[in-house]
Amino acid sequence: DAKTTQPPSMDCAEGRAANLPCNHSTISGNEYVYWYRQIHSQGPQYIIHGLKNNETNEMASLIITEDRKSSTLILPHATLRDTAVYYCIVLLYSSASKIIFGSGTRLSIRP
Amino acid sequence: DAGVTQSPTHLIKTRGQHVTLRCSPISGHKSVSWYQQVLGQGPQFIFQYYEKEERGRGNFPDRFSARQFPNYSSELNVNALLLGDSALYLCASRPGLAGTTGELFFGEGSRLTVL
Numbered sequence: 001d002a003k004t005t006q007p008p009s010m011d012c013a014e015g016r017a018a019n020l021p022c023n024h025s026t027i028s029g030n031e032y033v034y035w036y037r038q039i040h041s042q043g044p045q046y047i048i049h050g051l052k053n054n055e056t057n058e059m060a061s062l063i064i065t066e067d068r069k070s071s072t073l074i075l076p077h078a079t080l081r082d083t084a085v086y087y088c089i090v091l092l093y094s095s096a097s098k099i100i101f102g103s104g105t106r107l108s109i110r111p
Numbered sequence: 112d113a114g115v116t117q118s119p120t121h122l123i124k125t126r127g128q129h130v131t132l133r134c135s136p137i138s139g140h141k142s143v144s145w146y147q148q149v150l151g152q153g154p155q156f157i158f159q160y161y162e163k164e165e166r167g168r169g170n171f172p173d174r175f176s177a178r179q180f181p182n183y184s185s186e187l188n189v190n191a192l193l194l195g196d197s198a199l200y201l202c203a204s205r206p207g208l209a210g211t212t213g214e215l216f217f218g219e220g221s222r223l224t225v226l
Contacts, residue, residue, distance in 0.1 A: 034214075036215075041219075042219055042220075043115070043201050043203070043217030043218050043219050043220055044154065044201070044203075044215075044217045045217070046214035046215060046216070049214070085153075087153060098144070098156050098159055098167045098169075099146075099154070099156060099215065100156065101146075101153030101154045101155070102153055103152070103153055104153055
């Protein structure tokens with residue numbers, strides 16, 4: 001079973017920041033938080049990952065709470081192309097190929 | 112640079128038949144994983160191969176098998192197809208067992224329909 005809990009769906013206005021929450025209350029100390037997304041009919045795409053510090057790359061920011069029991073993926077300026085299912089995953093770095101995907105959050109960007 | 116490529120992109124089979132799906136990883140990637148994605152659900156891990164050896168297996172019956180070749184490409188085989196095997200089959204690659212970035216690169220998938 002997936003170790004994460006995400007809302008099944010969210011929506012966001014184009015140009016605004018999309019904040020996707022994820023709960024992972026049973027995360028262990030050496031497990032990372034990964035985010036992937038899957039645009040319709042395509043393979044999943046890696047977005048970002050982190051251990052305990054906040055991370056930022058060209059796609060998104062990842063904010064992990066101090067107790068590491070939850071995190072938020074932030075898409076700073078959402079566009080229509082960001083419409084996708086977003087998966088929050090926790091796993092050991094060494095097991096990063098054996099991902100257990102949950103149901104994810106279906107993010108809809110409205111014009 | 113080419114990403115992960117999979118073939119065929121779409122195929123239709125009937126119950127009881129056998130299917131072979133193929134995957135070419137990104138150049139330089141030695142680890143290949145296979146996932147099954149049934150409509151409306153997240154992908155499910157099937158196999159991981161690294162250096163031609165199976166390094167992980169998900170909860171799938173023995174009808175599912177795979178192998179990795181010296182050039183790191185891979186095949187997924189499914190025997191005695193069932194209607195429930197209809198799904199998108201995804202291949203993913205990464206440089207090694209524990210890459211420097213941790214990210215997995217997915218192909219676009221092979222969509223299998225079993226009638």
